[in-house]
Structures are given as structure tokens and as C-alpha cells.
Amino acid sequence: MTTDRASRVTAADVARVAGVSQSTVSLVVNDRWHGRVGQAAVERILDIAERMGYRPNVAARILRRGVTGAIALAVPTLTNPFFGTVHGGAARVGEAHGLGLTVFPVTSDDDHGPFTSPHQAIDGVLACSLSEQKARELSAGLPLVLLDAASETGVPSVTFDLDRGVAEAIGHLYALGHRRVLHVRGDRDAWTLHRRAAAFDNQVARRPGMLGTELRCSFHPPEAAETVRVELARHPRPTAALCDDDNLAVAVYSAAARLGLAVPHDLSVIGTDDLPVAAVTTPPLTTIGLSGHELGRLGMQACIDLRDGRPTPSVILPASLRIRASTAPPPQPG
Amino acid sequence: MTTDRASRVTAADVARVAGVSQSTVSLVVNDRWHGRVGQAAVERILDIAERMGYRPNVAARILRRGVTGAIALAVPTLTNPFFGTVHGGAARVGEAHGLGLTVFPVTSDDDHGPFTSPHQAIDGVLACSLSEQKARELSAGLPLVLLDAASETGVPSVTFDLDRGVAEAIGHLYALGHRRVLHVRGDRDAWTLHRRAAAFDNQVARRPGMLGTELRCSFHPPEAAETVRVELARHPRPTAALCDDDNLAVAVYSAAARLGLAVPHDLSVIGTDDLPVAAVTTPPLTTIGLSGHELGRLGMQACIDLRDGRPTPSVILPASLRIRASTAPPPQPG
């Protein structure tokens, strides 16, 4: 009686039982009946629909309406909480506009054929931390907004002021006296990571006596920890590390601990993102704060503007250093 | 020419250009033309479709086919990497069966009206760590599988052997000499958390001289850290803590550090999940390992079986203690 197939009871079924036409049912359930259908009928139809467990067929509705009422959020992975916060921000805005938000993890270098992109019907795409090419592929002509990635072809985007964030981080380390710094770089091909690397090089280069090393690391914490451990065992070792995300910073803590190095006494560590966990590491992590929530919020806003044909300027969000306890002057060279 | 509206070029458009009927285009792009359409035509149509940027309209396809080719994974939040691993496992299996997987975070106590559940068209639901009621609501009669939650009404489920996991954890602590243990309980209403609490009580009760305390904590690390800090400041304080997830364990580390307590010397800590981060905390975290990947894998498998009318027995996955370095004998009472 209930669990037959999908949305098996149709508007026509309800209509039959209620003794009205399918049109009338449609009007009623969509609340467009005012002045067209009588009170009594409305109540009867709603009652019967409820009782029969009527659910409008989504596909049919979309087909007819021409819009899906959903936006896709494409992200590189779901194992990083940062993207969860992005989702949160975007979802809230979407909701206020009657738009759903479906998450779509782009697992890796997928070889989707020409006809298999988002298998879900969507009205637009928010592509977070993905290459522009990938994003265009996914969106296939739909309204597209890049998050934490800039476009070379005029696609609207929301980005962070990474140059500023990195500048503050490096400046902070320099002021503390650090000269040999490690950039623990996430191993993925994304605009945001390239940008950070460039900013790191730039900031290090402009400071006399400073020396930077780039170390590519998997985002998988245990692997990263091992990679970093090997690097930290070299001499002379860096006295500070700037990490592309807070999880990597935790991995650096671990690598340091295994070498008997104390944070921040022997090694200063700076993360990126300011995930909730950053506040409860031991010691609490100094990190470049990026608001995923704001990223999602403004991204969704831009996507809606884009859809509605409004001008959609790109936005740059602040990225600034939150100083906690994982940074200190370097150990005495003696 | 391209970015007009959604999937604006239809099969009929392609047909017109190719000088064939819409049916033929449909046959060709779905690879069902063998013996019905000539080589030459096939190649021409594919070429033209590609050139025109034809994308089948998903809604229409679903409407016609009666199935969507997608399963929904409903989770409590996206800010916990565990659910990312569940997604990974489920997605892989789905892919092998031509099924997509869309993630659907159930933000909280949402007040969706009667007609607004998954706004996306789906064929089935995997409900992870949600209440059975919520799950039924979401699935609305579609094939449903509960993950990390057991059913009271015969819904197929995949669960962990939490009793066993908790038993090992408490047994481990008891053997080390701990008598006062804290259960840092996640503050959400889910079967899995109730089950852990019950198992904790049970295991503590059966061990002479052991005393258990339950402490409800937000899953938000900073809040949890504060809650735990207050608790640890009391006398006599517990000598060990069992946490409902690894992030909470990290929060406990932090709380301990703020009180000048060393892990594991002054306080032993056990987590749950065995997230990648557990291996790189300082000290590495002893934790009850739960494979989100397996959970997703078997869940998707069960969902497919259910859909195809095959028998779908519930499964119980192992949950066993991974001993690392966050547990040790309690400090001497002197």
C-alpha cells in the first residue's frame, strides 16, 4: 500500500479520489488556488493528498518548470571539514531563496564521458577549490561561480586574500626571528595552492636572509607526517613551517614530536583555514583564518545573482593571521 | 550560442540538424542502436551532438525511465570527516552499478513541510547516524538502509559492533588499573550514541570498583574542550576518558593540557572512529576503529539489493580497539 515503487501516487490519483481534475490538485498543492478553487475542495484535496501520501514527482515538476531549484556544490573531497563549512554558508543562503544545495565530491581525475556530468538536475554550480577547467566541465554552460579559485576567463569568483594572509604569516615568523621556513604544500592541483606557494616564495624572497623550502605533502595526515618527519631530520632544519591546512599542521606537530622537537620552542607551526580543531590542538594553533562559511555564503549569493542576470562582481574575502600559541622565536642557534 | 539557458539543445535539435528523427538520436546516444541504425548515421549523429553540445535533459530522462540512477546519503553534518569516508565507500560501489550518490546533510531539526523532502530525485536512501524516524521521513517509502543505526521495525541496517568495541576499550582501561572513567558523550540524538552510552554503563558496571561518569558534550571542539576542562577540574577527577569521536578526544587533550595534565601519564584518552588524524595526534590516539568506508560500501550494497528485491540482511561490522599511545596506567594515587 505504501512501499510499492518510488513516488507512485500521482496527482491524477489524488484527483480521482477527490473527484476533481488533476489540474485542480496541482493548483492546490502549489498554493496557487486563491480565487480559483473553493475552500471546501481545497481542504478535501489537501486531506486526501496527505492521507494517500502524495509526493509530487520531482522529475516531472522540473521538466515542466524548466528549473530544478537546486545548486550543486562541487568540492575536491568530503574528508576535510572546511568544505562542510562552505556548504553550511551556501545552504543557508540557498534556503532563503528556495534553493536546495547538493554536494558533489569530485573524487579525483575522473574520466566521465561527454554526457555524464552532474547526474542530478541543477540550475547552477559552485566549484570550490577546483581547477577552472574542471569547473567548466562540470557546469556545462550553467551559471558557475568559482570558490577559492580565480578565473582567467571572467567567471565570477569568490576568493581569499591569500597574499595578505601569507604575508602576515611570514611577516610574523620573520619578526620572531625565523629565517629558515618550510612551506608544507598540499599536493593537489588547485589555484588556491598555487597562489599560496607563489605568495610564500614572494614573501620569503623580499625578506633579507630568509630562506624558504617547499615540501609537497599528501593531504592524508599520516603520509604528510612521514614526509615532514624526513624533511625535519635534515640539517640545517627549518625553524618554522607554514602549512596549507590545519590538518597538515597537526601532522607537523606529530612529526616534530617524533623527532623530540617541541612546538613552538623548537619549531613554530602555522596552519591555514582556522578549523574548529585549531583552537584545541596542543599548543593551540596559529593559523591563517579563512571563513568557509563566508565563502559559501557569498558564492551562493553570486550564483543567484548570475542566474537572475544581475551583475556579478568577483569578491575577495579577508585572510588574516590568528595568532595562538604555536609560534615563538626560533631556538638559539648555539 | 552556448550559455543561453540550461540544457537548451535537445535531442530534437540534434535530429533536425542531422536529418533524422528524435528517436534515432535517442537510440544513438544511449548506445541502443545496434541493428537499427547504420554506421554512417551513428557517426554523424554523435559528431553533431558533440559539436552542438547536446546534453540529455536529466529530468525528462528520469521521468521517462522511472528511475533516477542516484542514491542519497543523508548525514548529520559535513564537518566530520568520518562521513566523508562513508561517502567514499558507498560511491565506489554505486559507481560500479551505474548509480550516482548525492550527499544530503540533514542540518538539524528542520521543519520541512510535507512535500519537501530530498528535493532531488533519488531511488533510495542511505541514512547515516540518523534517527530511524528521520530516516523514514526522508526516504518516504523509497528503499532505505540505516547506517550506524539499528531499526526497531525491520529496516535493513549496517551497524558496528559497538558493544564489543566499548568492551575492549573499558577492558583495556581496567586492565591498566583505571577505576574512574569519563564517557565524553556526543550531544546528538542518534542510535549509535545511545548504544555507546549503554555499552559504557554496562561495561563499567560489570567491573568491580569501576566508576563511570557521563559527560554530554557538543561535537564542536572548543565547546567540548571547555566542558571537559570543567569536569576534569573536579576532585576526584577521572583518570581516563572514552570519547565518542576522535575530535572529541583531541578536545580532551586540549582540556588536559590547560590543566597541566599530561596524556597519557595523568589522563588516558580513547577516541572513536580512527580517523586519519588519530594516527598523528600527540600522543597518537588509542581509539575504537570504525570503518566508515566499509559502512558505506555495505550500505550501498544493501540498498541495491533492496531495490532489486533481493534479501537484505542487516550486517554488523567489527569495532575493535586500536591501541596507540594515549593510554597508560593511571597516576599513582599517592
Place this chain on the structure above:
DNA sequence: TGAAGGGCATCATACGTATGACGTGACGGA
């Protein structure tokens, strides 16, 4: 009495695809 209007509901159609049921020529064998 008749015209106008309001209240209530239906009709018909289109959205784009997939597919079982039909042609339609050409060719070959009897």
C-alpha cells in the same frame, strides 16, 4: 428578461526523452 460578473473548476497542452510497434525499400530465392 437579459446581460454582466463572480466563483469554481476543467481542458488541453508542452516540457524532452525512451521505446515498442510499425513502415519502407532493396535484394534474393523460389
Place this chain on the structure above:
DNA sequence: TCCGTCACGTCATACGTATGATGCCCTTCA
């Protein structure tokens, strides 16, 4: 010559919904 077969396609229709264009009946008012 006629029928069967094969190769290549098209026709028509249904999926379930949303909505502009109509229709019908009853009341009101000139």
C-alpha cells in the same frame, strides 16, 4: 512475379506536472 528477410529508420505515445485559455452556473442589477 511474389513473398520473405534484412537493413535502416520513423511514429506515436507515455512519463507526471503546471498553467493559460475556457466553460458553466448562479447571482445581481438594469
